Amino acid sequence: MAWIQLTLTTKEDYGRQLGDILMANGAQAVTYRDAKDAPIFEPGPGEVPLWELTQVTGLFPAETNMTPVVSNLAKVSFLQKPLRYKTDQLEDKDWEREWMDNFKPMDFGNGLWIVPSWHQPPHADATNILLDPGMAFGTGTHPTTSMCLRWVAQTDMQDKTVVDFGCGSGILGIAALKRGARHCVGTDIDQQAILATHENAALNGVAEKFDAFLPEFAPSEPVDIVIANILAGPLQELAPTLLNYLKPGGQLALSGILARQADDVMAAYAPDVEFAPVQYVDEWCFLHGTRQK
Structure with a gap:
C-alpha cells in the first residue's frame, strides 16, 4: 500500500x-x-x-x-x-525489508562490532554483539552510544564489575561483558528496557553475567566501572547515586550530553571524580573520569 x-x-x-x-x-x-x-x-x-x-x-x-x-x-x-x-x-514496497537493509554491521574499533542478527559478522573472530533494533533505544547509531562503545572497546574490562545505568537495550553492559567484564548490573526505569536487556544478554551468551532491574530493586554494591548514557539533567541529579555505585579508583563514563552541558555535568561530580579531556562528536560529548576517594 x-x-x-x-x-x-x-x-x-x-x-x-x-x-x-x-x-x-x-x-x-x-x-x-x-x-x-x-x-x-x-x-x-x-x-x-x-x-x-x-x-x-x-x-x-x-x-x-x-x-x-x-x-x-x-x-x-x-x-x-x-x-x-x-x-x-x-x-x-516491502517496508520490513527496507527497514532491515538500513541496519548494517558497525565497527567501534579494537575488534568490537554491533551486528544485526540477519547479517553474518564481517569478522568471525571479532567481539561481535548481536543486536536488533527494537523498542528499547540503544543500537549504536547515535553519537552518544557510539562514543560509549568506543570507550568500552579501548578500556581494560577484564574481570571488572560494571553498572550500566539506564541500560536501554543492554548494549553497553553486553559490550563490557564480551570484552572480559566479570559481571554487570543494568538499571532502567522502563520495564520494556529490562526485558530487552535480558533478551539481548541471552542472545549474546552473557545472560548469566548480566542482571537487570528497575531502580528500586537494583543492588547497590560498589563496582569498578559505571557507565551512564542518559541525559545531562538526570546525570547531574543522580550524581550521588552514581558515585555510591563506584569504588575508589573506579572509572566513570557519562554520555547523552550536549557539548555546552559538559562543564555543568562535571561540576556535579567534583571533587570526587577527576575527568580526562572531554571527547566530542558533532554537538555531543563524552565524559570519562576516575573516582579519587
Whole structure:
C-alpha cells in the first residue's frame, strides 16, 4: 500500500494537540521527532516524547485528498502563517525489508562490532554483539552510544564489575561483558528496557553475567566501572547515586550530553571524580573520569 506523509513543525506545547488534529483529519498514524536532532529518550507509559521544536508527521492513505486536510490545518491558531508543511509520497514496497537493509554491521574499533542478527559478522573472530533494533533505544547509531562503545572497546574490562545505568537495550553492559567484564548490573526505569536487556544478554551468551532491574530493586554494591548514557539533567541529579555505585579508583563514563552541558555535568561530580579531556562528536560529548576517594 502506498502512503502520503505530511510533516509539520510546532512548539513542544502543541505537539500532542497537532497529532490529534492530524488523526482527526484521517491520518492512520502519527510520529514525533525532534526538529533539531536532540536525543531520543524513553517516554513513560502513556507519554509522548516532545522537544522544544517538535516535528509531527501524519501518515495518510495514498488516495487521500490532501487539499481539505491542508485547508483545515491552515486554520489552526498555533501553526505558523502562512502554513509551512511538507508532503512526501511513500512507495508501495516491502517496508520490513527496507527497514532491515538500513541496519548494517558497525565497527567501534579494537575488534568490537554491533551486528544485526540477519547479517553474518564481517569478522568471525571479532567481539561481535548481536543486536536488533527494537523498542528499547540503544543500537549504536547515535553519537552518544557510539562514543560509549568506543570507550568500552579501548578500556581494560577484564574481570571488572560494571553498572550500566539506564541500560536501554543492554548494549553497553553486553559490550563490557564480551570484552572480559566479570559481571554487570543494568538499571532502567522502563520495564520494556529490562526485558530487552535480558533478551539481548541471552542472545549474546552473557545472560548469566548480566542482571537487570528497575531502580528500586537494583543492588547497590560498589563496582569498578559505571557507565551512564542518559541525559545531562538526570546525570547531574543522580550524581550521588552514581558515585555510591563506584569504588575508589573506579572509572566513570557519562554520555547523552550536549557539548555546552559538559562543564555543568562535571561540576556535579567534583571533587570526587577527576575527568580526562572531554571527547566530542558533532554537538555531543563524552565524559570519562576516575573516582579519587
